[in-house]
Structure formats: structure tokens, C-alpha cells
Amino acid sequence: MGTQVLGGDRALARWMYETMVLIRRFEEAAERLFYAGRIHGTMHLYIGQEAVAVGVCAALEPSDYITSTHRGHGHAIAKGQDVNRMMAELMGKVSGYCRGKGGSMHIADIEVGNLGANGIVAGSLGIACGAALALKMQERAQVVVAFFGDGAVHEGDFHEALNLAAIWRLPVVFVCENNQYGMSAPVERMLGNPRIHEHAHAYGIPGLRVDGCDVLAVYEAARQAVDRARQGEGPTLVEAVTYRYRGHSRSDAQRYRTREEVERWKARDPIPAFRRHLEAHGFEAKELDALEADVMQRIDAAVRYAEESPEPDAADLLADVYAE
Numbered sequence: 001m002g003t004q005v006l007g008g009d010r011a012l013a014r015w016m017y018e019t020m021v022l023i024r025r026f027e028e029a030a031e032r033l034f035y036a037g038r039i040h041g042t043m044h045l046y047i048g049q050e051a052v053a054v055g056v057c058a059a060l061e062p063s064d065y066i067t068s069t070h071r072g073h074g075h076a077i078a079k080g081q082d083v084n085r086m087m088a089e090l091m092g093k094v095s096g097y098c099r100g101k102g103g104s105m106h107i108a109d110i111e112v113g114n115l116g117a118n119g120i121v122a123g124s125l126g127i128a129c130g131a132a133l134a135l136k137m138q139e140r141a142q143v144v145v146a147f148f149g150d151g152a153v154h155e156g157d158f159h160e161a162l163n164l165a166a167i168w169r170l171p172v173v174f175v176c177e178n179n180q181y182g183m184s185a186p187v188e189r190m191l192g193n194p195r196i197h198e199h200a201h202a203y204g205i206p207g208l209r210v211d212g213c214d215v216l217a218v219y220e221a222a223r224q225a226v227d228r229a230r231q232g233e234g235p236t237l238v239e240a241v242t243y244r245y246r247g248h249s250r251s252d253a254q255r256y257r258t259r260e261e262v263e264r265w266k267a268r269d270p271i272p273a274f275r276r277h278l279e280a281h282g283f284e285a286k287e288l289d290a291l292e293a294d295v296m297q298r299i300d301a302a303v304r305y306a307e308e309s310p311e312p313d314a315a316d317l318l319a320d321v322y323a324e
């Protein structure tokens, strides 16, 4: 039986499933290490939102760029970053992306086009506009995606970025991951118009709303928006409706939501849903099982790599704080 998923692009469908599973297993391992006291500071898990990072990054070329958020592990993995170096960074090891000095919220890799995660809500939008302006001035055909949460829509930066990108027709795609909450604040209580994609209309640009639990739907919307940006037609706001299964960060008692609500969203988990879709379109269960086992081995290897890597030298504490 042949596959009709993604018009028969079996390799892309496989990559999407593999990458969603890789993100999930990476974060489950990070969560275990955190509880075991092996990761310090805080951490914001992306579990539940994997279809957004993967659907969007599947629509990008390797030379395109992304900017990310405090919940950025999924974006980094979907853009092709190395899970060994990511895990080492979380554990504060010298083999990590920032030589162990950045941690969970500061993972970047210019080589694969991730201009960086950062902990400033709405920080990703302005950085994306700056990069997109540079690309436009240099007449390069690349695109920048800014990932951000619903909480960023309350910030002035969101509005300034959409306006500038619109009037300058920047090659940027704004991807809002509406996971329903900014910390403990539900989106309906924080926004006069909680239909976030409609905010695009105020700036004269298209706004799309998509099911963020459906990786193929996210991919289709992202493709439209990326094509538009690449053709010089300017920005699009994509709102992906999704949910985070874990708390805001590792210190969240989650009193603002019910267990029933979480269970309702978990019933729509994007990973088993896509697996069912693949199996209905010609993928064999044993092929997907093997793929999952391989992902688990890569994660186990990443944890070993991080554990066996040396701690940074105290003498390097102040190195790389400023660019020379």
C-alpha cells in the first residue's frame, strides 16, 4: 500500500513523526534529570506543543531562520540542533551550546538558523524583524519565523513588530503558539479579542488560525505564510491553537486549571494522532516502533554524553560575556 500522506512525500512524513517523538523524549529525559537534581535553575517544557515546531520548521529551508522563546527546546530540535549539545547545555556542561553558561533558555545555533531562544516575553518578534530587514536589504530569499506565546500579544513589542513588518513588507512569519495560558493567566481574561489571528487585520496583514495539535494542518498554514514571505509579499500572523501539558515552569502548582481540562487536551495528543494517521496511510506499525526505539537510543546517548562531559572551568566564568 502506498502512502497518500503529504502527497506521497514519505520522507517528510517520517521526519515529522520522528522529530515530534524526539522533542517529546528529549523533554521527558530533561524533566527526569531536573527532578534528580542534575539540572539547575528552571525549565519550561514544550510537551504537548510539538506539532507546532515541527509543522512550521517542515515548511522552512535549512537556510531560513527562526527566533525562539523561553519554551524553546522544541524549536531548536525541529530546526536541526544537536540533542547531545542541548542536553549538555541543560546540565551546565562545557560541551553545551553556550559552554554550559546559558542553560535551557539560551540555546542558539546560527549554523542551522536558530537565532536564539530568550526569556523576554515578545523578545523573539523584534529580533526576527531585525533579521528579516537585513535579509531584505541584502536581497536574499530567506525567511524568518518568530515563535512566541499568547502572552506576548499583551506586550507592546508584538504590536510594534507586526506594524513594522507590515509597512516594510518584511519576509517574516509570526507564529503565535496559543497554549491557552501565560503563566497562570488564561487567554480569555487577558485579551479583549482572544482570537489572536484577528489582531493581524489591524496591521493589514493576513491572519490564519490553525489546529496546533495537527502537524499537517500547521505545515499547510506555515507553507502558505512562508511562500508569501519568500515572494516579497510580507508577513503573516499564524495562530496555532495548542496546549502545554506541564506547568508553566518547574515551580508551578497549576491551581488555575482543572485536571479534566488537561485530560481533555491530552486526548488530542498530536503524536499518537499523527501515528494513527500514518498507519492509516501505509506506514507499518513495526517501522514506526523501530523509529521510536531509535529515538530513545539517541536520547539515552545524549544523556550519557552530557553526564560524561566536563564541568566548565571556573577560570572561564567571565569569558564570552561580551563580544570582543
Ligand SMILES: Cc1ncc(C[n+]2csc(CCOP(=O)(O)OP(=O)(O)O)c2C)c(N)n1
Pocket (backbone or CB within 6 Å): 070, 071, 119, 120, 121, 122, 148, 149, 150, 151, 152, 179, 181, 182, 183, 248
Ligand atoms: C517582558 C517580560 N515580562 C514578563 C516576563 C515573565 N514571564 C515569563 S514567561 C511569562 C508567560 C509567557 O506566556 P506566553 O507568552 O503565553 O508563553 P508560554 O509560557 O505560554 O509558552 C511571563 C509573564 C518575562 N519573562 N518577560
